[in-house]
Amino acid sequence: MIGFDYGTSNCAVGVMDGNRPAILPLGDHGRYIASNLYAPSREVIVNWLYAQLPPAEQPAFKQQRTFALQKGQAEIKELALDGIAADLFFGRDALTHYLQEPDEGYYIKSPKSFLGASGLLPPQIELFEDIVAAMMSNVKSLTETALGRSVTRTVIGRPVNFQGLRGEESNRQALAILTRAAKRVGFKEVEFQFEPVAAGFEYEASLTKETRVLVVDIGGGTTDCSMLLMGPEQAAAQDRSRDLLSHSGERVGGNDFDIALALKGLMPVFGLNSSLKSGKAIPVNSYWQAVAINDINLQTEFYSAANGRFLQQLVRDAAEPELVKRLHTVQQHKLSYRVVNAAEQSKIALTEHASQQVDLSDIDDGLAVLLDRDGFGQACQRELSRITALMQDAITQSGTQPEVVFVTGGTARSPVLSQFLQQQFPHTPIVIGDHFGSVTAGLTRWANTIYS
Known part of the structure; x- marks a missing residue:
């Protein structure tokens, strides 16, 4: 049995080592594997997954995905003519392949962000289920290699609310996708636990007396808060329902910080805040679409042929056309992830350094931007305010004040x-x-509690 943090930004797996959880190394990826995937073509993902499934799962999967498998097989033959293998890549390898040729292949980061999205059609749900299953299959294989045995039971972390806007309907849709994917790749028992609660369980192990703890988990896609009554006596109980005083959660997380920094810190050198020859402000819609990598509809609009023609006209109408040409380059060569990744890496660097030079010379010769902590804070005021509101909501629901605020998640590292x-x-x-391990450790403790 394992604790499985299938995160928006990273995936990690924990097992119990005596009385303490240990986070497993996942091959060359280390303890954390970035939650992304690269395929030479979107159509071949289903075929790769089919080949990895347990034999008992293959017949039903083949029946459900007959057309998709046939389409993928035809695509595999086309790729073979060009000498391209139909392999999938994960983690750092996926990002490396994408950055080598951004306008080729299929790259997706943080698919968990889309699982609760409104308006997904059945083929889109099937695609996301196959992407999640492929990632889970890869992690499960790495886990079993590290342990030297099969793994069939897991507790998977979940946000209080997924990123959809339909409340419990979005949550049901996302959990159904995760459950089907996990069982498809060979997990026979699958349970879920709120991510902030899991992080709280890990912090609880350090407490010596009963304490009211407001846990704030700032994940890649969501921020979740839980007010928990914690301590040695509570930790010994299997039924924790009375200790969980309140929950709140919303679609604001590390990805939103990256996007905000990309928009307000980087997009000005692509023409944002500049003017048209007429003196009017340049339209901002395409700039937001360009960096909104967690919104399927906005990305589809940005990369549409109609928007390509609009940007060509915008270059002609701009007072500084050389800036807007850079945005058109992003659109032509599918560089949205490249730009947001630059912002993300800068956010990480600003944890240790007061400023960071961002090299964008692959988009335009000599292009570089200097970012600093003050600019990061200004760019992310909206996200910071929303996190504060979530914390206050959890406090109000619980009817009590926290004695400690425990913060976890990658963005928690930021000064x-x-x-x-x-x-x-x-x-x-x-x-x-x-920053990354609290949730995984807590999920592992909970797996040990419910499966032992």
């Missing part, structure tokens, strides 16, 4: 975030947990 939260809660201790 900008830490300073902001301390300003909002000046009289409450703020503890920064293992």
Whole structure:
């Protein structure tokens, strides 16, 4: 049995090592594998997955995906004529392949972000299920190699609310996709636990007395808050329902910080905030579409032929056409992920450094942008305010004040975030947990509790 953090940004797996959880190394990826996938063509994902499935799962899958498998097989033959293997890549390998040829192949980052999306058609749901299953199959295989045995039971982390806007309907859709994918690749028992609750379980192991803890999990796609009653006595109980005082969660996470920094920190050198020859402000819609990598509809609009023609006209109408040409280059060569990845890497670098030079010379010769912490904080004011509102919502629901605020998630590393939260809660201790490992460790503890 394992704790499985199928995260928006990273995936990780934990097992119990005596009385403590241990996060497994996943081959060359280390303890964390980035939640992304690259395929030479979207159509071949289903064929790769079919070949990895347990034999008992293959007949039903083949019947359900007959047309998709046939289409993928035809695509495999076309790729073979060009000497391209129909392989899938994950983690750093996926990003490397994408950056080598951004306008070739199929790259997706953070598919978990889309699972609760409104308006998904059945073929889109099947595609996301196959993408999730392919990623889970890869992680499961790496896990079993590391352990030297098969794994059939798991607890998977889930946000309080997935990224859809339809409340429980979105949650049901996302959980159904995750459950079908997990069982398809060979997990026979699948349970879920709220990610902030899991992070709280790990923090609880350090407590020596009963404590009211507001857990804030700033994940890649969502921020989730749980007010928990925790301590040694509570940790010994299997039924924790009375200890979970409140929950709140919303679609705001590390990806939104990356997108905000890309929009407000990088897009000005692509023409954002510039003017038309007429003196009017340049339209901003395409700039937002360009960086909105977690919105299927906006990305589809940005890469449409109609938007390509619009951007060509915008170049002609711009007072500084050389800037807008860069946006057109992003559109022509499918560089949205390239731009947002540059913002993400800068966000990470700003954890240790006060400023960071961003090299964008592959988009335009000599292009570089200097970003700093103050600019990052200004770019992300909306996201920071939304996180504060979620924390206050959890406090209000619980009818009590926290004695400790425990913060986890990759973005929790940022000094900008830490300073902001301390300003909002000046009289409450703020503890920064293992930025990536708290949720995985807590899921592992819960798996050990319910499956033992």
